[in-house]
Amino acid sequence: MAVLRIFLGNRIRAIRNAKGLTQQNLADLSGLDYRYIGASERGERNFSINTLEKVLSALKISLNELAYSGVEQSERDSVRWEAIDQFIASTEGLAEEQIEILQRVNREVLRAFK
Template identity: 50%
Template sequence: MNRIEQLLGDQLKKARLKKGLTQEQLAELSGLHRTYIGSVERGERNITVKNLYKILLAMNCSLGDFFKSF
C-alpha cells in the first residue's frame, strides 16, 4: 500500500465522518459503489481525480478545503 493512497483515504474517512455519513450514504450521494468508497478509505485504490471530485461534491467539500488538511 502506498503512503499517498493511505493519507488520502484517511482524510476522506475523516471528512465523511465529520459530515455524519456512512459509506453507503456517501456512495449513494456520489454515484459510486459502497465497496469502492471503503477500498479508497483503506488506501487500497489509486483514486482518480474525477472520482475524488464526485465524492467531495457529494460531501459539499471543495478540493481546496480537502487538501488544506494534508
Template identity: 50%
Template sequence: MTKLRNSVGEQIRAIRKAKGLTQQQLAELSGLDDAYIGSVERGERNFSIDTLEKIIVGLNISFGDLTTLNNEDTSRKDAIVEYIGIISELDSAQVKTLREILNTVKLAFH
C-alpha cells in the same frame, strides 16, 4: 505514492464519519459504489481527480477542507474534521454566527 493516497482516504473517512454518513450514503451522494468508497478510504484504490471531485461534492466540502489537515496533530485534526462536518451543513449566516461564537470563546483563553 501510496502514502498520499492513504492520507486522502483517511481524511475522506474522517470527514464522512464527522458528518454522520455511512459509506453507502456517501456513495449515493457521490454517484459511486459503496465498495469503491471503502477501497478509497482504505487507500487501496488509485482514483482519478474526477472521482475525488465526486466524493468532495458528495461530502459537500471544498478541496481545501480535504487538504488542510495534513500537518495537524491528532487532536487538532479531529477538531478540524468535526468543524468541517458542522459548517458544511450551515448556511452563510449560521457560519458567521458560529465564527463569532468561536472568536468569543477564543478570547476567554487569553
C-alpha cells in the same frame, strides 16, 4: 505514492464521519459503490480525478479542504483536524450571519480557556 493515497483516504473518512455519513450514504451521493468508497478510504484503491471530484462534490468540500497542509501529522494534529472537520460540517447550510455568531461563540469559549 501510497502515502498520498492513504492520506487522502483517511481525510475522506474523517470528513465523511464529521458529516455523519456512512460509506453507503457517501456512495449514494457520489454515484459510487460503497465497497469502492471503503477501499479508497483504506488506501487500497487508486482513484481517478473524476472519482475524486465525485467524492468532493458529494461531501460538498473543495480540494483545499480535503488536502490541508502536510501529509504527516501527529496525534495532536489529528485531534485538531477532527475538530475542524466537525466545525466545518456543522456550518453547512447556515447563513453567513449564523456562521459569524458561531465564530463569536468560539472566540468567547477560547477566552474562557485562557
